[in-house]
Each structure stands twice: as C-alpha cells, then as structure tokens.
Amino acid sequence: MSKIMIVDDDPNIRELVCVLLKNGGFEACEAGDGREALRIITSENPDLAVIDLMMPNMDGYELCRNLRRYYENLPVLMLTAKGELPAKIKGFEAGADDYLTKPFEGDELLLRVKALLRRYKIEASQVIRIGGVTIDRNSYTVTIGGAGADIPHKEFELLFKLAGFSGRTFSRERLIEDVWGYDFDGNERTLDVHIGRLRERFPPETSGFKIVTVRGLGYRLEVTP
Numbered sequence: 001m002s003k004i005m006i007v008d009d010d011p012n013i014r015e016l017v018c019v020l021l022k023n024g025g026f027e028a029c030e031a032g033d034g035r036e037a038l039r040i041i042t043s044e045n046p047d048l049a050v051i052d053l054m055m056p057n058m059d060g061y062e063l064c065r066n067l068r069r070y071y072e073n074l075p076v077l078m079l080t081a082k083g084e085l086p087a088k089i090k091g092f093e094a095g096a097d098d099y100l101t102k103p104f105e106g107d108e109l110l111l112r113v114k115a116l117l118r119r120y121k122i123e124a125s126q127v128i129r130i131g132g133v134t135i136d137r138n139s140y141t142v143t144i145g146g147a148g149a150d151i152p153h154k155e156f157e158l159l160f161k162l163a164g165f166s167g168r169t170f171s172r173e174r175l176i177e178d179v180w181g182y183d184f185d186g187n188e189r190t191l192d193v194h195i196g197r198l199r200e201r202f203p204p205e206t207s208g209f210k211i212v213t214v215r216g217l218g219y220r221l222e223v224t225p
Helices: 011-022 034-044 060-070 084-095 107-126 153-164 172-180 187-199
Strands: 005-006 028-033 046-053 076-080 100-101 129-130 133-136 141-144 145-149 209-214 220-225
Touching: 005 011, 005 107, 011 034, 011 107, 011 187, 028 034, 034 046, 034 060, 046 060, 046 107, 046 141, 060 076, 076 084, 076 107, 076 129, 076 220, 084 100, 100 107, 100 141, 133 153, 153 172, 153 220, 172 187, 172 220
Parallel strands: 005 028, 005 046, 046 076, 076 100
Antiparallel strands: 129 133, 133 141, 141 145, 209 220
C-alpha cells in the first residue's frame, strides 16, 4: 500500500486529504510545514508528497526544491489556493510534477495521485513503451516497430525523461538540470536544439507521440491518437 505525505499548515485540509486518501486505499502521514516534512520524511518513507504552497517556516516552493535535490524519485503534487499562472510556473520550476487548485474534487485528487505513482513506476522500470516506440535504459536502445534507432546519449536521456512522464509539463530549467546536470555551462538553446532533433527522429505519424512546446514554461510529450 502506497503512503502519501500531506504537507499543509491547515489541519482541516490535512484531515480532509487524509480521509480521502485512506478511503482511496492509501496510507497517509502529515506535516504542518516544509521543515516538519523534511524531519519526518526519512522515518515515514512516503511514496508521494501532496504539498501546499503558502506555509510558515518553509513554504511549498522551498520544500519542493529540497525534495528534488535530495529525494529525486519522490512524486510531488502541489495542492494550493494559488491558481494563477505565475504561481503554477514557479511551482513547476521548483520541481512539482502536478498542480491541483483548491477547492478541489476528491475524485480528481485520487486520480492525479494514482497517475503520478504510475508514471514514477514506469520510469523506475527502466523500460518505457509509448506509441510505437520502446525505450530501454538498461541497454540504451530505442526501437520503432521492432527496428533499432541509434540516438546520441543526451537525446536518449531527454526522450526517456519526457516519455516516462507523458502528459506532464517540464520546465526548461528542470530538463536541463535532469539531463545535463546542475553545473551545465550552456544555455536553453542547447535544449531547444535537442528537442528539434527528437522531433525530426520521431515524427508523430510513425512514433505515436509528439513533443509539445508549452509557451513560457517548457515541453511535454503527448501520445497521439
């Protein structure tokens, strides 16, 4: 049974989310702010974190950055009343995987939690099948309809990251950090060039997916009908 950590300074919200998650078949643990969340995370060992943005001591943005730095494989869902686009962009840039605005429907929360857990499970398997393409990180091979396709290492890592979380929007900063590392000396143009090459190698009509530009933020991979 997966355990979900709820981080919110409002005890009523924590109680509501806990009840919804437990009714949905999950375990739950709670923290009242980012500092408490970081204190309990190693003992609670959650599979996913649902965090608020506006909290005392350590807000959701800073908590998310810490989680991305030290717990890279922990899915993060931001649950907040701040629904403005700049707040969402800042949340994704901090490393959030998904964003749900209060007030929210309980069924939608459960669906998003389950979807995030599935995405991380797929990436952890090291083999992704999406559209007509199989991406195997064990052997660093890509096949399309059974035929092999050789692609450079950075393009492979970029494709694996996007395909492992299809439908999720990644900021440019997040993709650069994940694929090139924190000490990368280049600029966003390098990322754009690699995206362009992937689009040329994997056109939607043969690959079954497309890489979409999200203006002002970054990119996401979508499965095509």
